[in-house]
Amino acid sequence: MEAHLLDKKDLFELDEIDKKILNRIQGDFPILENPYDEIGREAGISSDDALERVKSLLRKKVIRKVGPFFDARKMGYRSTLCAVNVPSERLEQAASAINGFVEVTHNYLRQGNPNIWFTVIAESKEAIASILKDISTRTGVGPIHNLPAEKMFKVKVDLKITD
């Protein structure tokens, strides 16, 4: 499917310790001077080994990042999902124009009409509107449907790996 597919072989290499580490650090990376002491202790390995395991999980792209996830809205930022239909011959050009904005964080080609779906996070609604206008002008595609969440029920990629 997407860019970073992993060899089956690597998947099988996830052992019980990896799974313990993953289930712990997905939701609750310890905010301590030496977080890997605690991660290691809970997984029954040393602090150094815990750090090495996390590095290896990143290298294998089982995880794509470790760090904080912010609530954009609480920091005054606004986010939205946008959809636009782009004819196939202009897909690449439109996608690269859209990707060019640092405020665009996700951008996918999807089945159906509209076919391009992307997310924008910016300082204000006005900033988002101006980015969308820019994209329209640069690519000539439109209308771009701006679909900010009216209500958020869940935003958490926390999938238990052992089930």
Added chain:
Amino acid sequence: MDRGDIELIRVLQDETIYLEKSPFKKAAESLGWELEEVLERTKRLKEAGVIRRFGAALTPVNAGFTANAMVAWEVERHRAEQAAEVMAGHHRVSHCYIRPAFEGFPYNVYTMIHGNSPEDLNNIISELSKIAKVNSFRPLHSLKEFKKSSPVYFPSKKS
């Protein structure tokens, strides 16, 4: 949030520090702060929900979730919230939002769903349809990933 919080948020976004033995000490050094100040403020930001989660993000495909889809559901306005709550409660649904419908696209509840296989994914979709009592939906399978990145908050240089 004060100026100190914003300075801290800038530094905490540097993902390389979490591959150090003492990430928050590293952050303290680059801020010129005491470690305790970094730990306390970080915890406070987490308690306040500014940091909604501190930890690792799985690449769902590589963690064994090989079939993932965004599914948009058409739910009558008056029961959209109730349906969205039911869907959000499912453990294979990672994101769930109500968004506006638009012309030619009557769907207003959006979910991200993660399955172990195409069959598993389809089963989850049928299950959601049943438990949330929504029959009209559109799976939006991704054909290509053009971009996936972390947002940059409070960039130090204005672009």
